[in-house]
Amino acid sequence: MKILVVGTGAREHAICEAIFGNAELYSVMSKKNPGIAKISEEFLQADETNLEVVKNFAVDKNIDIAFIGPEAPLELGIVDTLEDAGIKCVGPNKSAARIETDKSFMRNLFEKYEIEGSLTYRVFDNYEDIQEFLDSYEKDVVIKPVGLTGGKGVKIVGEHLKDNNEAKEYAHHVMKTKMGGHPRVVIEERLIGEEFTIQAFSDGKTIVPMPAAQDHPHAFEGDQGPITGGMGSYSDKNGLLPFMTQKDYDDAVKIMQDTIEAIAKETSPYKGILYGQFMLCGDGPRLVEYNARFGDPEAMNVLPLLETNIVEICQDIIDGTLKEAKFKNKASVCKYVVPDGYPETKYADTIVDVDEDSINDIGAKVFYAAVNQKDDGLYTSSSRTLGVVAQGDTIAEAEKIAEKATEFIKGHLYHRGDVATQEIIQKRINHMNDLR
Ligand code: GLY
Secondary structure (H helix, E strand, O other), X not given: OEEEEEOOOHHHHHHHHHHEOOEEEEEEEOOOOHHHHHHOOEEEEOOOOOHHHHHHHHHHOOOOEEEEOOHHHHHHOHHHHHHHOOOEEEOOOOOOOHHHHOHHHHHHHHHHOOOOOOOOEEEEOOHHHHHHHHHHOOOOEEEEEOOOOOOOOOEEEOOOEOOHHHHHHHHHHHHHOOHHHOOXXXXXXXXXXXXXXXXXXXXXXXEXXXXXXXXXXXXXXXXXXXXXXXOEEEEOHHHOOOOOOHHHHHHHHHHHHHHHHHXXXXXXXXXXXXXXXXXXXXXXXXXXXXEOOXXXXXXXXXXXXXXXXXXXXXXXXXXXXXXOOOEOOOEEEEEEEEEOOOOOOOOXXXXXXXXXXXXXXXXXXXEEOOEEEEOOEEEEOOOOOEEEEEEEOOHHHHHHHHHHHXXXXXXXXXXXXXXXXXXXXXXXXXXXXXXX
8 A cells, every 4th residue: 555645744744654664655745854754665855735746746656545734735626636636535625625724614614504612703805894893892802814824814802912903903904915815804702711622534424533632822831922833732641631521522523523514515525634623611612613634733642642553544534434543542742842933933944953862762752844854964944843742641741751852952942841731731720610
């Protein structure tokens, strides 16, 4: 069996590691990720959104299954292109991928199929209506561009925006600059609670959920600073999180299952990975957004725990026969190491020294992200550099190992030392207790 993984980052490195040893691994990546390059039979360094180039490589190598990592090629219809060439895919086609790429599609689906866990939202394509809406709306809001912005276009009143007046200004800016590719804005009520992620395999009819995880999207310690792609994440034994009950988890999974059934009715079966980002509110989970792919960093929590052969899961996704996936009953912690000052780019393209042997010796693992392997060494680029991941019987044990692992990485780098610490987790538990 030959599997092609499309994508360059740590998420794709984690997918590749899960496949490695179970199938012949091929990859297409825009920059040379040393972790992926090392375990690939062959790789092509090319833009992942150049669908013809990816297709030609896949056809040339007689690929059986293509696993699509990031959202950008999904938005462009990479699955449609590969399937037309006879290559099966793990990833939704262009129409089904709108669950991520078009936030108004997603919210309308909740409304039409009466799926639980939605929230008050409106989609706008003219500024006068935004003004009118915000002048009379009394709660704080969240402003989101309709299209993809790598998670960086979202701004929240009370965090990044002072009040709904500043929200108006930001919405105007989003429309004027067509942020995310469209002059349209989604305005949602601001939910108060604890965010969490559930990722699931989907064969178009059935989902098989993975352990829940919690990301730390703010750039700086103490949940301060701009929202980034995610600075680190953790998962716990039994698939739950310390502030979550089994019922919360089951309710969120039900929302995802209902969504998959609705997508199949509305367009075509959703085959791939569904990432649900939820807010656990006082009255249960509400859906914040979906991604049509694994989370980054959350893929690094769950994939190393996967005991079922991922190649069999991929085949089941394609055949529509998905049954179960077993995971090691361990906690996991991922800490992202980023260039100093990230998300500013002052230390992009600076050298990084990674002592991978020492990291492995203490029981952790490196997943490379936005790095560039050059002849004279490994360089950062403008985004997150690499993730270190550890497992343990408790989150505290995994956190200690992951934190220690960061000591073996040198350069103009930064990481959030507080990711998954007992202090921050206790804060989450207390917050949830206050809301219940
Ligand atoms: N962890 C956020 C994302 O994958 O989009």
